[in-house]
Amino acid sequence: MPGEGSIPKKLADGIGKGVLDNKERLIVESSGEIDNGHTIEDTLKIVECSIQCLKMDMISNKLASISTFQKRQVLGLHYVGDKLSLTSTKLLNNGRYSHVLLRSAVIPRTWHDRHNWIKVFELVVKMNTILKEQEALTQVLLKENVSGEIEKLNTIKYFCASNEDLT
Template sequence: MAKKKLLDGIGFGQHKLERVEEDTLKLMECSHHCLKAEMDNLLLASWDTFTLRQILSIQCVSDKITLLSTKCSSAGKWCLIEVRSAVVPRDWQRRNSWVHVFDLLQASGVASGVTEVTRLLERDFGSDVLGFEATIHAYSKGNRELQEPEDYARLPV
């Protein structure tokens, strides 16, 4: 009889703590880069609206899945929050744990709020009503010297 081998990196099997920490750091880095890239593309959108923006990610370790949210909490500060976690049942005796898994999936319904924030950011982008001091560019590090609306011409589009 052939031996079965579990695939590496699919979230099931024996895990060493260092590997889990590395994967968590990778998730943090990737979600931070996604948020930063979006920030760089929306420099003239509202900073207050952007602080509502969040990137959702899922981490799987053994039989546990975790929903994570990354967002910008204040100028230059990034925040990673564990929204919810659940143990995925692997046998009939633990079948009631599926309720927690579905609860986690429902919590990912936060995505509808993410879509609304995206709509608001696109609406605010380059709006004449929005003052320069309220934009992402005014709050971003290294651009504090730009305070006047005529400096808009110097910004990348």
């Protein structure tokens, strides 16, 4: 993950980038078979990197509407043992961030557990749907950022200035 200013660089197992703006939209971490301290560190890394991605996106779209930007999500995929989890991080109205579990699924490893594939497919479809929505949102943010039509008090730049801990 790229760093900028006070934001340090981080290494993630995988990164998915948006087609339109080449910004990070998906952080992937694989913690191995055992749910232990490494798993906790990887979870924190997903949260930290997701927030970093949102901050970098805010820097790129300072003149866009904050209400539009609050629809922006950075997804996280975390694989531990046989469990895959999909999370979402976004900016809240009060300048804080939300990181929530959207879906989780057990990846079947035996023929006997094959019925678990339904949950895996549901997770992948949900992730794909959100990523498509984020691409459409990117177009809106890019237009707003260059249009100059957003009232100053409603811009990301003004929101970040009034919530100094965001930058």
